[in-house]
Amino acid sequence: MISLLASNGIPCISRTSHSGVHVKMLAAPINPADINMIQGTYALLPDLPAVGGNEGVGQVVEVGSHVTSLKPGDWVVPADAELGTWRTDAVFSEETLVKLPRDIPLLCAATLSVNPCTAYRMLTDFETLGPGDSIIQNAANSGVGQAVIQIAAALGIKTINVIRDRPNLQEVVDRLMSLGAEHVLTEEMLRKPEMKDLFKKVPKPRLALNCVGGKSATEMLRHIQQKGTMVTYGGMAKQPLTVPVSAFIFKDVKLRGFWMTQWKKDQAQNKDRLTGMIRTLCDLVHKGQLTAPACTQVPLKDYRIALEASMKPFVSSKQVLTM
Amino acid sequence: MISLLASNGIPCISRTSHSGVHVKMLAAPINPADINMIQGTYALLPDLPAVGGNEGVGQVVEVGSHVTSLKPGDWVVPADAELGTWRTDAVFSEETLVKLPRDIPLLCAATLSVNPCTAYRMLTDFETLGPGDSIIQNAANSGVGQAVIQIAAALGIKTINVIRDRPNLQEVVDRLMSLGAEHVLTEEMLRKPEMKDLFKKVPKPRLALNCVGGKSATEMLRHIQQKGTMVTYGGMAKQPLTVPVSAFIFKDVKLRGFWMTQWKKDQAQNKDRLTGMIRTLCDLVHKGQLTAPACTQVPLKDYRIALEASMKPFVSSKQVLTM
Numbered sequence: 001m002i003s004l005l006a007s008n009g010i011p012c013i014s015r016t017s018h019s020g021v022h023v024k025m026l027a028a029p030i031n032p033a034d035i036n037m038i039q040g041t042y043a044l045l046p047d048l049p050a051v052g053g054n055e056g057v058g059q060v061v062e063v064g065s066h067v068t069s070l071k072p073g074d075w076v077v078p079a080d081a082e083l084g085t086w087r088t089d090a091v092f093s094e095e096t097l098v099k100l101p102r103d104i105p106l107l108c109a110a111t112l113s114v115n116p117c118t119a120y121r122m123l124t125d126f127e128t129l130g131p132g133d134s135i136i137q138n139a140a141n142s143g144v145g146q147a148v149i150q151i152a153a154a155l156g157i158k159t160i161n162v163i164r165d166r167p168n169l170q171e172v173v174d175r176l177m178s179l180g181a182e183h184v185l186t187e188e189m190l191r192k193p194e195m196k197d198l199f200k201k202v203p204k205p206r207l208a209l210n211c212v213g214g215k216s217a218t219e220m221l222r223h224i225q226q227k228g229t230m231v232t233y234g235g236m237a238k239q240p241l242t243v244p245v246s247a248f249i250f251k252d253v254k255l256r257g258f259w260m261t262q263w264k265k266d267q268a269q270n271k272d273r274l275t276g277m278i279r280t281l282c283d284l285v286h287k288g289q290l291t292a293p294a295c296t297q298v299p300l301k302d303y304r305i306a307l308e309a310s311m312k313p314f315v316s317s318k319q320v321l322t323m
Numbered sequence: 324m325i326s327l328l329a330s331n332g333i334p335c336i337s338r339t340s341h342s343g344v345h346v347k348m349l350a351a352p353i354n355p356a357d358i359n360m361i362q363g364t365y366a367l368l369p370d371l372p373a374v375g376g377n378e379g380v381g382q383v384v385e386v387g388s389h390v391t392s393l394k395p396g397d398w399v400v401p402a403d404a405e406l407g408t409w410r411t412d413a414v415f416s417e418e419t420l421v422k423l424p425r426d427i428p429l430l431c432a433a434t435l436s437v438n439p440c441t442a443y444r445m446l447t448d449f450e451t452l453g454p455g456d457s458i459i460q461n462a463a464n465s466g467v468g469q470a471v472i473q474i475a476a477a478l479g480i481k482t483i484n485v486i487r488d489r490p491n492l493q494e495v496v497d498r499l500m501s502l503g504a505e506h507v508l509t510e511e512m513l514r515k516p517e518m519k520d521l522f523k524k525v526p527k528p529r530l531a532l533n534c535v536g537g538k539s540a541t542e543m544l545r546h547i548q549q550k551g552t553m554v555t556y557g558g559m560a561k562q563p564l565t566v567p568v569s570a571f572i573f574k575d576v577k578l579r580g581f582w583m584t585q586w587k588k589d590q591a592q593n594k595d596r597l598t599g600m601i602r603t604l605c606d607l608v609h610k611g612q613l614t615a616p617a618c619t620q621v622p623l624k625d626y627r628i629a630l631e632a633s634m635k636p637f638v639s640s641k642q643v644l645t646m
Binding site for chain 1: 366536554555556557558563564565566567568569570571572573574575576577578579580581582585
């Protein structure tokens, strides 16, 4: 079993004496991947016993004698998955941490290193997009989806956002529009012939971001430009992608995948790209162009309540454990 | 309707007076795409009336006064689709033709500009492959498939070739092995756990070439390397591709498409790439590393017999009209 909470014992000085960094965790969200990891259905399964949580922000309490990039008081986020962030204190090695400016809001810091990073990479690594271009995404109300809307808006890229129909639809539409969404529509609307009217107002997307799979992905693919790319980063519908052969041959679409954890592993020897991206995202936060998703703060001791809340359908608020 | 045969009248001198090239066709194959074009199911539908056939070799009879790259006696193949090759004579414009050495076998020349070009591009444009690497392909007995086997063998790349089970299976296996295939297996064998034994002898493929779609494509995808590419260039099973979300996220596979006609259009301003490729392929022919597929020569006047033969299932011999 994965132990959700490590012991609260403060690590002793000797454990931080070389490259170790004693971090006091401040806040850590519960992401869908964390749940899948506990359920044993994720591609990344830590050795047991293990501490849950892959994201969060902490404050450096003390550093080992070989540590050069961090000092007590600094804010840090994980550079890697599997650090185990749902705890009060930990000693991490220096290279597993990235420093963050201390003047960004706590909930922004706690939710910065997975979802906004995923959104940023998908918007920049697959197609060269510029002001006036458009992209389409499903699961637009997810943590990644909201970051995509905001980062794209900051870059002048128009977003076409697909969400599931739901009881409080108008409220969600209004919130996404206030974040900078150009268009918000439901999965049902995506299948209607009226979609052609939408593309009189906005160019056909060169990039589609797919977190759902199944029919939703097939429908998005119908609307992307000739030679466009669809990037799959999630499979919420638990159904495979179905793609007509003609889309590959005659429309020359490219289908790719993205996984932040793998990207971070691939960049392990070149941490500058990660720290550069974190800096760029913090700049957007400073300018008010990137905010945290709607969050519910739950004290660490009430983790059971937070875990249960995180697994309910149509939860628009991210559960964040605070220490 | 598409008229299969143009009139046999020899074009008069005045029609070749500027950039025109009077070509006497020598031989032209019947490819599946030609049939689809006549059936109206192809992505490329010429204005009617039109002459069928998109590939073939002809000999220059006379050139217009502005023609600099060709002279009477030269052998030529189409640089583009839609030229209409099933006829005795035509006046084509200079830029729609590519010169061929006259010392390669007639059937090689007649079948060089679509299938071997498709095979060559797919082997070179998507993954960087070198000696010892492997690729996997289905429809390995097709014209493209046989060219893939030979070009890959010339480059030191091992091919894993998937074909449908059939009455004369051993005969086809023997022929593909004699062309340079490393392994030949049936669609049924591809699904068996024994496949893991194969990959003790040959590395997992970085590239999969898919001309079938449906289950065959899904099975090939299971066997490619992490971060590998599958290129779809045909859909013989008339079923879409079904791809699990995990293949994109955790295996980071890339799905692409290829269409020779589009490639030629995209290179219209840069004919050097096409002529360079034709030269490379002719070098392979000269060295005995690339041969024509099994062909049945049919006189042009018996085109009905050839068309019927080309549409029968499990036809291993390409119908080639000779003029």
